[in-house]
Amino acid sequence: MAEGGALKGHMARALRQVRRYLEAVDAVVEVADARAPFTSRSPQLAALMEGRLHLLVLSRGDLADPATTRAWVDWFSSQGIEPYVGEGPGDARLVSRLRRRLARAPAAFKPRVLVAGLPNVGKSTLLNSLAGRRRARVGAQPGVTRGKQWVDLGSFWLMDTPGVLPPHLGGTRRLVLGALGLVGPELAGPEEIAAFLLKRLGGAPAFRQALGRWGVEGPRLPAGVPGQEPLGPGQGGEPPGAAHGPGPGQPAAGRPPAGGGAAGADGRALAQVVLEQVARQRGLLGPGGQPDIHRAAAVLVAAFRAGELGRFSLEHPRMLAGPGQGA
Numbered sequence: 525m526a527e528g529g530a531l532k533g534h535m536a537r538a539l540r541q542v543r544r545y546l547e548a549v550d551a552v553v554e555v556a557d558a559r560a561p562f563t564s565r566s567p568q569l570a571a572l573m574e575g576r577l578h579l580l581v582l583s584r585g586d587l588a589d590p591a592t593t594r595a596w597v598d599w600f601s602s603q604g605i606e607p608y609v610g611e612g613p614g615d616a617r618l619v620s621r622l623r624r625r626l627a628r629a630p631a632a633f634k635p636r637v638l639v640a641g642l643p644n645v646g647k648s649t650l651l652n653s654l655a656g657r658r659r660a661r662v663g664a665q666p667g668v669t670r671g672k673q674w675v676d677l678g679s680f681w682l683m684d685t686p687g688v689l690p691p692h693l694g695g696t697r698r699l700v701l702g703a704l705g706l707v708g709p710e711l712a713g714p715e716e717i718a719a720f721l722l723k724r725l726g727g728a729p730a731f732r733q734a735l736g737r738w739g740v741e742g743p744r745l746p747a748g749v750p751g752q753e754p755l756g757p758g759q760g761g762e763p764p765g766a767a768h769g770p771g772p773g774q775p776a777a778g779r780p781p782a783g784g785g786a787a788g789a790d791g792r793a794l795a796q797v798v799l800e801q802v803a804r805q806r807g808l809l810g811p812g813g814q815p816d817i818h819r820a821a822a823v824l825v826a827a828f829r830a831g832e833l834g835r836f837s838l839e840h841p842r843m844l845a846g847p848g849q850g851a
């Protein structure tokens with residue numbers, strides 16, 4: 525497919541560029557999305573680190589489920605990666621913790637630092653916050669990537685351009701990244717993402733309540749079945765709602781939901797019913813008063829991305845197939 529070929533070419537170029545940047549740095553601050561810290565990382569980066577200091581920032585922590593984020597921080601720490609959580613664009617606490625960590629180097633050594641991550645994950649926001657007012661004080665440092673600008677932050681150099689890492693799009697990864705807005709609609713459209721969100725989060729009582737506030741009442745959304753879709757090379761994922769155990773009105777995990785539940789059945793049909801209600805409640809009607817499913821899906825996805833439905837994570841470390849995955 526021509527489009528797929530172009531995308532592959534684009535990703536290969538991005539990776540080549542990051543490799544060049546890596547030759548010039550001693551430390552990488554990798555940015556991933558706190559709502560899916562496994563899938564929003566580049567699978568290639570770990571292999572390229574080669575002894576460089578590797579710090580991980582989980583951006584958009586303000587939009588993720590806090591308990592799930594704490595579980596991810598513990599999991600990454602157990603894998604030898606230091607995670608820092610950003611609680612909003614320009615989080616001052618995150619920035620000062622990172623600056624302190626990067627400054628902790630031998631006196632004679634001034635590390636050169638690259639911020640890297642998937643497209644739209646929050647790299648520039650972090651770069652700007654780290655550089656702060658010193659952004660104006662940039663200069664080309666001799667002996668490193670020609671033409672690259674560096675910000676002198678006293679105890680370390682910051683490359684003034686972020687490294688863009690290519691995503692892994694296999695299996696449901698494409699939909700996870702689409703839900704987070706890290707890949708464009710040409711790779712994951714709103715209706716597909718909405719169906720995915722309803723399937724993955726439908727078992728979480730807080731998500732159902734949020735939809736209830738939108739006037740969406742049924743049918744019964746699927747409850748999670750632990751281990752059903754493990755994260756890893758095959759990439760699936762249990763709904764995080766299931767990780768916290770069944771809530772009020774939610775069937776015990778492993779049992780099919782009562783009352784016309786849709787777990788394992790036709791997720792798209794379920795999404796259609798939910799999106800019709802969203803469309804009617806929001807007055808998103810097409811010719812002849814028909815509910816406009818496409819616009820309803822776009823509204824639902826946008827609300828999820830902006831955190832208007834609440835703080836939800838799409839992945840939990842319990843979904844990992846085994847120790848060592850994804851480090």
Ligand SMILES: Nc1nc2c(ncn2[C@@H]2O[C@H](COP(=O)(O)OP(=O)(O)OP(=O)(O)O)[C@@H](O)[C@H]2O)c(=O)[nH]1
Nearest residue numbers: 583584585610611612613643644645646647648649
């Ligand atoms: N809620 C929230 N939004 C964030 C956070 N960090 C970044 N954003 C928002 O995410 C969006 C994308 O951020 P950018 O910094 O432009 O992302 P990027 O990775 O540089 O994007 P590209 O240049 O497209 O690769 C912006 O609207 C930011 O305001 C965060 O911690 N919380």
